[in-house]
Every structure is written in C-alpha cells, then in structure tokens.
Amino acid sequence: SQTIHQWPATLVQPVGSPLSLECTVEGTSNPNLYWYRQAAGRGLQLLFYSVGIGQISSEVPQNLSASRPQDRQFILSSKKLLLSDSGFYLCAWSVSGTGTREQYFGPGTRLTVT
Amino acid sequence: SQQGEEDPQALSIQEGENATMNCSYKTSINNLQWYRQNSGRGLVHLILIRSNEREKHSGRLRVTLDTSKKSSSLLITASRAADTASYFCGRGSYIPTFGRGTSLIVHP
Structure with a gap:
C-alpha cells in the first residue's frame, strides 16, 4: 500500500533562517x-506541484522554492523565512496523468516563524 | 481560478442530527471532491462526484451536485462526535482548489 511521510512534524524557526x-x-x-x-x-493554498523529477510548477510567487530530486x-525550501511563512x-x-485524481495527503508540518 | 466557498464556515450540532455543508464554485468543472481534515492532520478523501452525476452516496455521506447552480452539498446523516472535523471541497479537473472549509462540531 502507499504511504506518504512528512518531516519534521513541527518546526519553530526564527525570521531569516533557512527552511527545508x-x-x-x-x-x-x-x-x-x-x-x-x-x-x-484560510483555505489550502497550492504552492507547488510536480509531475516528474525536476519538473516543478509554482502557483504562488514567494520566497519559497521546491525541488524533486x-x-x-519532494522538498520545500526557503533561504530566508518570513513571519508570513508560518502555517501548516x-x-x-x-x-500521475491528467484528469481527475484523488489526492492523498501527508500528516503535515506545523511551521512557526518567530 | 475555480475558487468558491464552503458554507457555513462553522456548524455546531448534536449527535444524531444531520449536518449539511455546501460548496460553490465559479467556473465549470469536470468533478468535485470532498475531503475531511481532523484537527492538525492531513486531508482525507471522502467522495468524488463527476459533473454528469447528480447524487452519490457513501455510507452516511450523501453528496449532491447541481451544475446549473455551480454548487454541491455534503450531507452527513446521524452524525457522531467522531465526525467533528473540517470539511473541504476540492474543485477542478486536474488539481483541485480548496476554500476555507466548514468546521463541524458534533456534541455528544
């Protein structure tokens, strides 16, 4: 069966610090x-999606980036965190493929930027 | 954007009662999905309804879709305290877009 993992589960980072x-x-x-x-x-905001290795589409311009090595x-990064980056x-x-696809979500990471 | 809204934003009922939440969208869609999110957890897929379907059932869940009104509803019958969660509809054909959801509290 398929499983999806995310880590860390929670993270507290100061403003200006990097994120992964x-x-x-x-x-x-x-x-x-x-x-x-x-x-x-607020609702769920789509940040990035990827259909294959090295293929990343960004939905919202911001100081975050994503990579799929x-x-x-799938990795979400930032070089310098902002207070507004706090969230779940x-x-x-x-x-894969086009058309309707049910999404399976991970447990999430709670990020607090201080 | 295919954004719309779920309403109400919050719903509080007693165990055993039915809970109805609604979802609206702005542009045509091929399907609509409903998800559930327990506090602090990821979303869990509940049901998908296609644009050529008007009603779908899954256990105590009943979903309707009215494409002429660009709206859908999720009915949870005989609610239980364990149904307490936020419910989101995912609109769209390829990548669903989500609103702020409906926060449902079922009191035992």
Whole structure:
C-alpha cells in the first residue's frame, strides 16, 4: 500500500533562517506531488506541484522554492523565512496523468516563524 | 481560478442530527471532491462526484451536485462526535482548489 511521510512534524524557526521540509512517498511510482500551505483562517493554498523529477510548477510567487530530486521525494525550501511563512504545510500525491485524481495527503508540518 | 466557498464556515450540532455543508464554485468543472481534515492532520478523501452525476452516496455521506447552480452539498446523516472535523471541497479537473472549509462540531 502507499504511504506518504512528512518531516519534521513541527518546526519553530526564527525570521531569516533557512527552511527545508521533506516529503516522501512509498508504494507508488511517478506520482504527481503537491505542496500546500494552510494558514490560520484560510483555505489550502497550492504552492507547488510536480509531475516528474525536476519538473516543478509554482502557483504562488514567494520566497519559497521546491525541488524533486528523486521520483518520490519532494522538498520545500526557503533561504530566508518570513513571519508570513508560518502555517501548516501539507504534502500530497496523486496518481500521475491528467484528469481527475484523488489526492492523498501527508500528516503535515506545523511551521512557526518567530 | 475555480475558487468558491464552503458554507457555513462553522456548524455546531448534536449527535444524531444531520449536518449539511455546501460548496460553490465559479467556473465549470469536470468533478468535485470532498475531503475531511481532523484537527492538525492531513486531508482525507471522502467522495468524488463527476459533473454528469447528480447524487452519490457513501455510507452516511450523501453528496449532491447541481451544475446549473455551480454548487454541491455534503450531507452527513446521524452524525457522531467522531465526525467533528473540517470539511473541504476540492474543485477542478486536474488539481483541485480548496476554500476555507466548514468546521463541524458534533456534541455528544
């Protein structure tokens, strides 16, 4: 069966510090991968998605970046965190291809920027 | 954007009652999905309804879709305290977009 992992589960970082969040998927090949952010009182905001290794699409211009160094690994990074980067970060995967795909979400990372 | 809104934003009911939440969208879609999120956790897929379907059931869940009104509803019958969670609809054909969700509290 497929599983998705995210780490760390929680993170407290000072403003201006770097960030690296990792997401890995097991039990499937060539998944579509997604990063979402959920800020307090707001909905899920799609940040990045990837349909393959090295293929990243950005939905929202900001100081975050994403990379997909391996088929089932998706990394969210920042060189300098802002207070507004605080939130709950969710990684998700879906079966590859176009058309409707059910998304499977990871447990999330709670990021607090102080 | 295919954004819309879920409403109400918050819903508080007693165990055993039915809970209805709604989802609106702005542009045509091929399908609509409903997800559930327990506090501090990831989203869990509940049900998908395609644009050519009007109603779908899964256990105590009933989803309707009215493409003429660009809206969908999720009905949870005979609610339980364990149904307490936030519910989101994912609109779209390729990558679903989500609103702020409906926060449901079911009191035992």
